[in-house]
Amino acid sequence: MLEIDGITKYLGKRKLIHNLSFCAQRQECIGLFGESGAGKTTLLNLIAGLSTPSGGRISVAGFNAQTHPYQVREAVGYQLQGDLNHHRMSVKSVLNFIAAVRGFSGAEKRERINKAATRLELFPVMDAPLAVLPMPWKRKVAIAQAVLHTPHLLLLDEPTEGMSPEQLLQFKMLIKSLSDEMTIMIASRRYDELSTLCTRALVMADGQLVADTPLPELQRNSRHYHAVTLAAQTPLDLLALAVLPGVAGIEEDQHAPGTVTVLALPGQTIYPHINALIASRGWHITSLSLEQGRLNDVVHHLSQEVRP
Amino acid sequence: MKQIPVIFMHQLTRYGCSPSTYLSAAVFLVLCATLGLHVGQWLERDSSDLQVFFQLHPWLYLILTPALSIQLWSDEHDAGFHTLLKTLPITPFECVFGKFLAAWFVCGIVLMLMFPIVLIANHLGAADNSVIRSQFLSSWLLAGSYLSAACFICTLVRQQVVIFLLTLGLLLSVSGIYSVIEALEHQMPIWVIDSLISLDPLSRFDTIDNGKLTLSDSLFFISMILAFVSASTVTLTYKSR
Known part of the structure; x- marks a missing residue:
């Protein structure tokens, strides 16, 4: 599903990602852990095709990200770390636009939007302008647009930030239901919140992959x-x-x-x-x-x- | 190419939701009608075409084109939404061309709203509808070339005020080319003058406006549109790397 082979990313002379390789299979839920500045978001951006690697190869659903960036973008759903914002569009119109870009129309489009809105419990805010929503709701909209087309690979960047315990519980249930359909990769600094969700952990530090192990193995390394x-x-x-x-x-x-x-x-x-x-x-x-x-x-x- | 209709509809909705679209269209139409009727004295001239109205369009587009162009990339001002667009399977060409077509379509609608003058011309009895059609087409082509240039400016700068001023400046320069040609007529070699005249969109606009719809003049505007759309696409592709 996802193959990363020796990717490196430079920003000027600074090395952001250093010779990173791993593979992810279908129905895997991977936690991408690391402290601030470890390179988690850079890695997700490279996989999603937001930026191109300086070296190495990324393949998503059989498509090379460098040679087939648009096929890769079709196969990936990405919830970005920052707030999703628009000064005029409502939640409904954002989801409508994303659904249209993802190639849905008519009844199928409505069905997809309804399914995403139901999964994220967005119905109370569907007509609200995106700009006035509080941060956790904006994050929910960002996740909804990422899962709308049932991607092969779902990338989530700090999805639990600002979530209340109830919202966190709902989020966990959502991820559990989605993990049957797609490969999920969650970048987060709130590792313990994801310990019950992820089956595998990738730990990044200073742009390098320092651990790639089943999550229980990682927990076993803790003195607690x-x-x-x-x-x-x-x-x-x-x-x-x-x-x-x-x-x-x-x-x-x-x-x-x-x-x-x-x-x-x-x-x-x-x-x-x-x-x-x-x-x-x-x-x-x-x-x-x-x-x-x-x-x-x-x-x-x-x-x-x-x-x- | 499959995303062009999606981007077109999205941009058209954005124009429909923006009061500045209606305001700029209203100013364009009111000024066109007022200046044509009172300054151009169309009724007194007993003319068979609408040249007194259309000859004002290159100047009136100085209002309409910057007003439409600043909205072309307004989505990109919301940082989160701008980054989200980059994660979607939309090519720079689809993005540029879809947005440009929507702006051009709005210009077309604004021109169509001049229909009461056409009705009056026909009612008065002396209308030459083939010339009027040619005048509408020339104005629409000119608007397209202006909008494509504005679209290119939008890919270079993000600040709306700067986009407005740069577009206005560019269109004013284009409008002023003829005066430059006149001033240089006796100082420059004739081939330079001829080259400048062939590059002047307003002289080609005047030709079509007079009812002489030639393939070369139409192709001039279309090639200008394609050139600026291509330049915008290349700029966006370069920026996204």
């Missing part, structure tokens, strides 16, 4: 993998927690007093021991969760490794 976070109203006996078998250490949350994270040694499971300790001591625990690993830490660590 299989850690247990618990919060209590009364002070906890940290010594008792520390001496439990398989415990690597304890972290106290500076921002939430009474909340501690108990880290596990690699390959060890500490959750049952902590549960047993809570029961035996009779602690009033307000929350208890088993962590799958903090992607922020892993991505930050990987980024530090390549930094000169």
Whole structure:
């Protein structure tokens, strides 16, 4: 579906992307992670044909992006990072225009627009001018226009920025339903929000691909993998927690007093021991969760490794 | 080429939604009618054509053409929408030609709104409709060549005020070529004068306006349109790299 072979991108003498290669298959949902300035948006722009690589080859749905840029643009749906804005057009007229450009007309066009509007729950704002909508709604319109033609490859750049928890839940449901139909690539700095969505993670740092791995593997590299976070109203006996078998250490949350994270040694499971300790001591625990690993830490660590 | 109708309709809708389109069209028509009737004294002349009206068009297009051209790329002023357009399967030629055709079509509609004068001419009995048809065509061709030049300016600069002033300046220069030719008539070799005359759109406009519709004059305007549309396409292609 998507093949990237040794692409490099220069801006003047500055190297934005450095010899990057990977492939993506149909129905994959890929998280493109990396800190600010890592080259995520540059990579998406190159795939979408917004800019051309200085070297290497990009192929989408069998079309070379350099030799067949318009076929590639037909195969790709792209939600850009910045706000989608227009000083006069309404949401409906934007979707109408995009549908017409994508080659739909008549009943099929109406059906496509209705489907996209239903998926993104845009009906309350269909007649509203795009310019007056708040940022999360504009983002929804941007996603709607990207999925309208059921592309082979959907590129989303920071789609969850500014979303409320309810909107985030809806977004996750949308991506899950879309991942059956297309390849999805989501660039984001809010990695943990996407941990339940993506099957594979690409980590970029300084224009290089520093990790290409299944998402659970990436989570496993976190020191918080299989850690247990618990919060209590009364002070906890940290010594008792520390001496439990398989415990690597304890972290106290500076921002939430009474909340501690108990880290596990690699390959060890500490959750049952902590549960047993809570029961035996009779602690009033307000929350208890088993962590799958903090992607922020892993991505930050990987980024530090390549930094000169 | 399949996106040309989409861009054409989109641009036409944008013109339809913009009050400045109606305002510039109204100013064009009112000035044309007023100046033709009062300054040109068309009724007193008992003329069989509408030359007194059409001879004003090169000057009146100085109002209409910049007003239409500043709207040609108004979508591109919204940064997000401009970038979105780049992600769509639209070639620079489709974009330029679709937008140009819409602006030219609007010019055509404005010219059609001169129909009451044609009706009056026919009612008075002395109308030569073949000459009038030729006058309409020459005016429309001139408008097309002016709009294509304005379209090219729009691909070079983004600020609406600059586009307006540059278009106005260019059209004023074109309108002033004849005066330059007259001033240089005795100072320059005859072949230079002839070349300048052949490049002057207004002299060709006058020829068609007088009812002499020749292929060479029509092709001059069409080639001018194609040249500017091509230049705009090349500029956009270069900019998108």
